Amino acid sequence: xxxxxxxxxxxxxxxxxxxxxxxxxxxxxxxxxxxxxxxxxxxxxxxxxxxxxxxxxxxxxxxxxxxxxxxxxxxxxxxxxxxxxxxxxxxxxxxxxxxxxxxxxxxxxxxxxxxxxxxxxxxxxxxxxxxxxxxxxxxxxxxxxxxxxxxxxxxxxxxxxxxxxxxxxxxxxxxxxxxxxxxxxxxxxxxxxxxxxxxxxxxxxxxxxxxxxxxxxxxxxxxxxxxxxxxxxxxxxxxxxxxxxxxxxxxxxxxxxxxxxxxxxxxxxxxxxxxxxxxxxxxxxxxxxxxxxxxx
Amino acid sequence: xxxxxxxxxxxxxxxxxxxxxxxxxxxxxxxxxxxxxxxxxxxxxxxxxxxxxxxxxxxxxxxxxxxxxxxxxxxxxxxxxxxxxxxxxxxxxxxxxxxxxxxxxxxxxxxxxxxxxxxxxxxxxxxxxxxxxxxxxxxxxxxxxxxxxxxxxxxxxxxxxxxxxxxxxxxxxxxxxxxxxxxxxxxxxxxxxxxxxxxxxxxxxxxxxxxxxxxxxxxxxxxxxxxxxxxxxxxxxxxxxxxxxxxxxxxxxxxxxxxxxxxxxxxxxxxxxxxxx
Numbered sequence: 001x002x003x004x005x006x007x008x009x010x011x012x013x014x015x016x017x018x019x020x021x022x023x024x025x026x027x028x029x030x031x032x033x034x035x036x037x038x039x040x041x042x043x044x045x046x047x048x049x050x051x052x053x054x055x056x057x058x059x060x061x062x063x064x065x066x067x068x069x070x071x072x073x074x075x076x077x078x079x080x081x082x083x084x085x086x087x088x089x090x091x092x093x094x095x096x097x098x099x100x101x102x103x104x105x106x107x108x109x110x111x112x113x114x115x116x117x118x119x120x121x122x123x124x125x126x127x128x129x130x131x132x133x134x135x136x137x138x139x140x141x142x143x144x145x146x147x148x149x150x151x152x153x154x155x156x157x158x159x160x161x162x163x164x165x166x167x168x169x170x171x172x173x174x175x176x177x178x179x180x181x182x183x184x185x186x187x188x189x190x191x192x193x194x195x196x197x198x199x200x201x202x203x204x205x206x207x208x209x210x211x212x213x214x215x216x217x218x219x220x221x222x223x224x225x226x227x228x229x230x231x232x233x234x235x236x237x238x239x240x241x242x243x244x245x246x247x248x249x250x251x252x253x254x255x256x257x258x259x260x261x262x263x264x265x266x267x268x269x270x271x272x273x274x275x276x277x278x279x280x281x282x283x284x285x286x287x288x289x290x291x292x293x294x295x296x
Numbered sequence: 297x298x299x300x301x302x303x304x305x306x307x308x309x310x311x312x313x314x315x316x317x318x319x320x321x322x323x324x325x326x327x328x329x330x331x332x333x334x335x336x337x338x339x340x341x342x343x344x345x346x347x348x349x350x351x352x353x354x355x356x357x358x359x360x361x362x363x364x365x366x367x368x369x370x371x372x373x374x375x376x377x378x379x380x381x382x383x384x385x386x387x388x389x390x391x392x393x394x395x396x397x398x399x400x401x402x403x404x405x406x407x408x409x410x411x412x413x414x415x416x417x418x419x420x421x422x423x424x425x426x427x428x429x430x431x432x433x434x435x436x437x438x439x440x441x442x443x444x445x446x447x448x449x450x451x452x453x454x455x456x457x458x459x460x461x462x463x464x465x466x467x468x469x470x471x472x473x474x475x476x477x478x479x480x481x482x483x484x485x486x487x488x489x490x491x492x493x494x495x496x497x498x499x500x501x502x503x504x505x506x507x508x509x510x511x512x513x514x515x516x517x518x519x520x521x522x523x524x525x526x527x528x529x530x531x532x533x534x535x536x537x538x539x540x541x542x543x544x545x546x547x548x549x550x551x552x553x554x555x556x557x558x559x560x561x562x563x564x565x566x567x568x569x570x571x572x573x
Contacts, residue, residue: 006466096311116318118492124321
């Protein structure tokens with residue numbers, strides 16, 4: 001190969017690789033394009049106010065109503081239960097792993113958490129419906145077969161590894177000088193951990209919480225299996241609820257004709273879901289960046 | 297001091313609880329599904345009678361979809377990672393692409409399903425086929441592949457590149473002959489991890505319209521299909537206990553597949569480590 005062709009080949013390869021990288025931008029463009037297009041078509045037939053603030057969601061009925069609030073409330077209810085499980089346990093396990101655990105324990109615990117994080121969500125759904133719900137029904141006899149509580153708890157277990165590992169990273173990034181300073185002032189290990197290290201890592205820890213919330217809101221199969229398909233504006237976790245993701249699954253499993261208004265609802269709901277998770281991801285990212293700036 | 301002990305005890309309790317949850321999950325599935333698991337179950341078509349239903353089309357569907365997923369995600373993902381790590385050099389466009397990839401990693405998987413439905417199934421006219429499903433999961437896996445490949449490329453010491461340049465190699469020759477081979481174990485591990493995540497994905501494939509009931513073997517990439525997790529979901533949502541047993545048996549098959557992929561990743565990584573030392 002002459003020098004000239006060699007140079008040309010090098011140039012071509014660089015362009016091709018650039019095209020691969022730029023392709024990822026096309027994916028984002030595709031997501032936004034599809035959602036915006038179908039949502040726009042949807043809002044030509046359904047008023048946007050009625051969608052965002054309506055409290056009845058019956059798009060598949062003859063007398064269709066498109067108030068999305070029951071789906072949003074269902075999503076938030078299940079996610080909040082999950083966060084109530086994952087935040088304290090995740091943070092506690094992060095503090096333990098970062099400040100206390102001998103390396104022997106870490107070598108056992110970390111793989112277990114990784115396995116937990118790698119279990120397909122449909123498996124967690126099975127677990128919620130056929131193991132956790134019957135177990136809970138022994139304690140709460142009036143718990144419905146489909147309810148918000150059981151998938152919420154199981155989802156909490158699912159996102160625990162995420163909270164734990166990201167919070168541990170944040171605690172780990174706190175400079176040792178802060179711990180040593182606390183010890184020098186006579187602090188015990190716990191005082192140093194809880195009053196110095198955790199506050200110092202607070203923005204990093206909050207970032208992990210918010211990212212976990214975003215993950216919980218977008219989680220699909222656990223709620224599709226165990227939470228039910230009844231859009232209902234309620235804060236009672238004993239009841240059956242439907243989340244935004246579970247609704248998209250419900251329509252996709254049925255035979256709603258493409259192009260119909262009921263079909264377009266899944267894109268409108270998807271758009272709302274996308275915006276909610278995107279906003280949470282942005283906040284989480286902002287917090288994490290602020291945290292990194294503090295200690296570098 | 298007492299506080300220390302309390303904190304430690306509580307943490308160990310929490311970690312034990314998560315271990316217990318994992319054990320309960322595995323035990324529950326094992327005890328429900330073990331008796332259903334036999335050769336006939338693996339090689340039969342699904343059926344309305346739970347006792348004669350099998351999982352054969354779902355296993356094939358999962359493998360075909362995975363193949364298409366890899367075909368989409370690997371070249372694109374590795375190419376993008378090589379560009380960002382070796383060429384991008386912190387330029388403005390490279391930074392934009394990086395932010396974009398980080399954002400894509402946080403998009404819920406079901407949204408990728410809507411993307412696949414809008415683009416592959418309808419705009420491209422591929423229908424609810426293996427090709428559409430694999431392409432959708434390929435896009436979903438892309439950020440994971442890019443991030444793990446970049447990490448692997450970063451472990452290659454600068455001196456390996458400089459040595460190659462000093463011998464007169466061009467940039468691409470350096471990447472192809474020095475950087476990629478020594479990053480290979482890391483890249484492979486990341487790829488298998490991404491694929492093992494893809495094989496457990498359910499929601500995006502349901503959204504693009506993969507069917508739950510398939511009683512034929514897929515004939516090619518344009519064929520309708522089902523995959524293991526969708527078959528499991530289908531069985532879980534039936535009220536009869538017998539179908540729940542099928543679901544548990546299906547989950548065991550899925551988990552065994554996942555575990556063997558991870559085992560392959562570990563073996564590969566170890567072999568490359570040994571070869572290099």
